C-alpha cells in the first residue's frame with residue numbers, strides 16, 4: 506500500500522499476508538470497508554517503534570484486527586524467543602498502541618491454550634494450561650491484551666484451513682494425489698474452521714464496532730466450525746470431496762494413533778471449543794464444518810467465484 510492509501514484506511518489488519526489475514530482483508534473489502542493491510546516487513550509487531558511509527562501514519566484508524574502470529578507449532582519448541590516475541594510481545598505492543606489511539610483491538614488466539622484433558626467442548630472461562638511453547642506464548646499474548654486494553658475482543662479458533670497458506674486441507678489434497686495411502690492421526694479431537702467463515706465473523710464484529718449502533722460486549726469468545734471430528738475423519742472428508750469430479754487416483758486414508766506419529770510439540774488430545782457465547786452475545790453461529798469444507802472445495806475448483 507502507498508502512504509496515501511494507508512492514510513485513507515480506517516480498519517487496520519495486521520498479518521494480512523497470512524492465511525486468515527488475507528481472508529479478513531478480502532472480506533472487509535467486499536463489504537466496502539476501507540482497510541490498511543499490513544504484514545512484516547512493513548510492520549514488525551515485535552518492535553514497539555515499528556508499531557508506533559506505522560500506525561501513526563494512518564490518519565484515522567478506528568479498529569485494529571491482529572492476525573499476525575508465529576504459527577510454527579513444532580519449531581516454536583526450539584525457537585521460544587521468536588514465538589514469545591510475536592505471540593506475547595507483539596499483541597502487547599498492539600494493545601498499548603490501541604490504548605494510546607483510543608481504538609479497540611480484535612486479537613486471534615487458539616484452542617492450544619487448553620491441555621486437551623476435557624471431555625466436553627471448552628468454554629471461554631475454562632482454565633488455560635497449554636502443553637507447548639506455541640500455546641503458552643498465545644496464552645500470554647491474550648493476557649497481555651486483557652491487562653492493557655478494556656475494549657478488546659479475543660477470538661479463539663481451531664484447526665484453521667483455507668485457500669491461502671499451508672494447512673491440513675491443502676496438504677491432504679496434495680499428498681492425496683501423490684501417494685497410495687495416507688496415515689492420519691485418529692485420536693485427536695477438534696473443530697476444523699474455514700478461514701473464510703472466521704473472516705466473515707470478524708467482519709460482522711468490526712461493522713458492529715464501527716457503526717456504534719450497539720455496544721460491543723468486549724471479552725473473550727470462541728469461534729470454530731460446528732461439530733467435532735478427528736484429523737482422520739477430517740482427512741476422509743477432504744479426500745471424499747476431492748474424489749468428486751477428479752479423474753486421478755486419490756490415496757486411501759488409514760487411521761493411526763498419535764503415539765505412532767510423534768511430533769516435537771505435544772498437542773491437546775481434545776480441543777473442541779464451545780461457541781455458545783458468540784452466538785448468544787453477538788448473534789454469530791458458525792456453520793457445520795462439513796458444509797464449510799465443501800464451500801472451500803467449490804472455491805478451489807472455481808477460483809473465479
Ligand SMILES: NC(=O)c1ccc[n+]([C@@H]2O[C@H](COP(=O)([O-])OP(=O)(O)OC[C@H]3O[C@@H](n4cnc5c(N)ncnc54)[C@H](OP(=O)(O)O)[C@@H]3O)[C@@H](O)[C@H]2O)c1
Pocket residue numbers: 519520521522523524525526544545548549550551571572573574575576591595613614615616643662663664665666670
Ligand atoms: N493455523 C491454525 O490452525 C490456527 C489455529 C488456531 C488459531 N490460529 C491463530 O489464528 C491466527 C492466524 O493464523 P494463520 O494460520 O493465518 O497464521 P499465518 O498464516 O502464519 O499468518 C501469520 C502472519 O503473521 C505474519 N507475522 C509473523 N510475525 C510477524 C511480525 N513480527 N510482525 C508482523 N507480522 C508478522 C506472518 O508473516 P511470515 O509468514 O513472513 O512470518 C504471516 O503473514 C493466529 O493468531 C494463530 O495463532 C491459527
